[in-house]
Amino acid sequence: MIEICGLTKRFGKVNAVDNMTVNIPNGAVVGLVGSNGSGKSTLLRMLAGVYAPDGGTVKVDGIQHFDNPVTKGECFFIPDFPYFYNTSTVESTAFLYRRLYPNWSEQEYNRLCSIFPININAPIINMSKGMQRQAALILALSTCPKYLFLDEIFDGLDPVVRHMLKSLLAEKVADNKTTVVIASHNLRELEDLCDRLCLMHRGHMMLERGIDDLRHGLRKVQVAFTELPYKPNIFEGINAINITRNGNIFNLTIKGTEEEFMPKLKALNPAFVSAIPLTLEEIFISEMGAAGYDIHSIL
Incomplete structure (x- = not known):
């Protein structure tokens, strides 16, 4: 479980996340939606341990998360614009991730490389936006994370790949009890995937509820x-x-x-x-x- 208590993050005079408290249960697929500038991406970066809180806490499985290699090894974050070095390929990045992530699965990596139509030895930076996201997804899902954070992941993916991604995420949740948090402006994509919805506005969590409710x-x-x-x-x-x-x-x-x-x-x-x-x-x-x-x- 992810426990967020009084979480605050400031950039200058702006509270991007303002005294937020919410729990995310294990095995949930959570849609994170909100107005532009509501703090969704900032919240994801704090859940991933990229940003240090200015106030409050994020606990993963009861453990303080920021700067903790144990809990970070259970998480993977794909930002809106995935970052890779100029010479990075899927295969060279996989070589690094095999040593960083304790749950890395070579079997899953090979399976995903066969599913996604991508050249794993080509420089990722030269690929299209959609292909870069596919490269990031191969690497992310191969780490077999317990917590997966995705920021505008459907942007740039064609309809076939979007459908395939939803199936893969549903498979991860069913088989491994993976918790997935997806920030997106495309609510139609979230409709048949998420079981909970978090609505943010101006740094505040306006509601957090099951979609059926x-x-x-x-x-x-x-x-x-x-x-x-x-x-x-x-x-x-x-x-x-x-x-x-x-x-x-x-x-x-x-x-x-x-x-x-x-x-x-x-x-x-x-x-x-x-x-x-x-x-x-x-x-x-x-x-x-x-x-x-x-x-x-x-x-």
């Missing part, structure tokens, strides 16, 4: 009337956080379960009512709007 607590509802009810506030008593109207048709975003709000809606005698779960992107927009970060506050 998030979907259960928010619904997108369409209500149509033949004749509008004679009420000043039609949806009074219903926790609607957003309402749009087109004639006698209303689209609502409602907080709560269908068991809670459906009887109230049906009591209005609508001609039609339908409720479906929100996508992760819709949940993100809804939660960020509640925090004052929406298109109206930006423009």
Whole structure:
């Protein structure tokens, strides 16, 4: 388990991560999402032990993580822009990692080299952005990390490789109980992969919850009337956080379960009512709007 308690990281006068407390359970696939500049990449670097905290702690399996070679050997971090030396190849980097990472698997390395269409003896720096990410993934997964931190890993990967990566990550979680934390702006890619979501804004953790729980607590509802009810506030008593109207048709975003709000809606005698779960992107927009970060506050 990763235990984050009161974690703070400052750059000048800016608190990139501000007094954050959250736990990440073993074997979870966590999507880390948030507004631009919310501190996602900074948090990943602190989880990987790259940045020293200015306040608070990160513990991995109950042990203080920063500058600890034991816990660092269980972790691997792929940043948004993977760094390699000018002469580095996959094979030369693997030669180094065999000595650095105690769980390195030669069998897994050979398997991944056969799966990804990449020349392991070519200079990585001369490869395309997507191929560099594939090189980083071969090396990362071959270390068989207990904790894997990925920053915008889907950026630059073609659809086939993205699908293959999701399958490999699901395999690692199922077989090895690997904990994966993925920071991404592409919520559609996270939707069928993650089981938990962490939403950050201005250095704070706004929510941390299971995706099923998030979907259960928010619904997108369409209500149509033949004749509008004679009420000043039609949806009074219903926790609607957003309402749009087109004639006698209303689209609502409602907080709560269908068991809670459906009887109230049906009591209005609508001609039609339908409720479906929100996508992760819709949940993100809804939660960020509640925090004052929406298109109206930006423009």
